[in-house]
Amino acid sequence: MKESIGSFGKKAALGLGLLVGVSEVGDAQVASLRGSAVSQIKQNKEADKEHLTRIKNEKGLVKMENDGYLVKISQEVHLSQSLQGKPENCFVRPWTNTFLVRFTHQFENKFGTGTAPEVSSAVRTIEQQKDLKNKYHNNNAASTSGPKASSHPTGSTIDLKKKGLSKEELAWTRKVLLSLEQRGLIEATEEHGQECFHIMVFEKYGEYVTKKK
Numbered sequence: 200m201k202e203s204i205g206s207f208g209k210k211a212a213l214g215l216g217l218l219v220g221v222s223e224v225g226d227a228q229v230a231s232l233r234g235s236a237v238s239q240i241k242q243n244k245e246a247d248k249e250h251l252t253r254i255k256n257e258k259g260l261v262k263m264e265n266d267g268y269l270v271k272i273s274q275e276v277h278l279s280q281s282l283q284g285k286p287e288n289c290f291v292r293p294w295t296n297t298f299l300v301r302f303t304h305q306f307e308n309k310f311g312t313g314t315a316p317e318v319s320s321a322v323r324t325i326e327q328q329k330d331l332k333n334k335y336h337n338n339n340a341a342s343t344s345g346p347k348a349s350s351h352p353t354g355s356t357i358d359l360k361k362k363g364l365s366k367e368e369l370a371w372t373r374k375v376l377l378s379l380e381q382r383g384l385i386e387a388t389e390e391h392g393q394e395c396f397h398i399m400v401f402e403k404y405g406e407y408v409t410k411k412k
């Protein structure tokens with residue numbers, strides 16, 4: 200296991216060199232990590248383009264997991280304690296898991312084993328999203344329907360905890376996320392009042408990784 204991680208790490212490091220070296224932006228749109236209505240709308244447009252189901256309730260969630268549309272997050276990725284307490288929510292789309300595994304390896308290759316940030320949220324059902332918004336009066340929680348709805352019910356989106364990251368680690372993470380966003384492979388936001396990076400990974404990220412191999 201360790202060996203395979205090591206070789207992956209080297210490959211990942213090479214890949215990262217390429218990533219960070221890129222400075223051109225495809226169109227006039229400048230990538231930014233600022234959360235906005237525009238970013239929310241982009242996430243929903245992408246979800247529609249990829250024909251992603253928004254998972255309504257627990258029954259739907261279990262079915263998506265059993266049918267293989269969602270995969271359990273790989274064990275080398277760190278999960279927050281609260282997420283670990285909800286095993287049925289420790290699932291994402293396969294390409295999102297690929298992103299998490301690569302990000303974790305690249306991060307730990309640079310900053311050391313065990314240093315990568317924790318995932319604090321992954322797939323959420325629309326019902327759970329409603330609870331977040333209503334029960335806990337969480338004003339930061341996105342809507343449950345419409346063009347500005349949260350993308351968590353698609354299973355493509357995760358939140359990465361910023362807590363505990365050093366300045367250097369935060370700066371590196373921002374650079375990596377921006378670079379991937381510039382390539383149109385993810386849509387990431389970082390609200391300064393909040394404690395995480397919110398990242399929707401696009402299906403084509405999976406193709407991009409396959410091509411690099």
Ligand SMILES: [Zn+2]
Pocket residue numbers: 320351356357358396397398
């Ligand atoms: Zn989020």
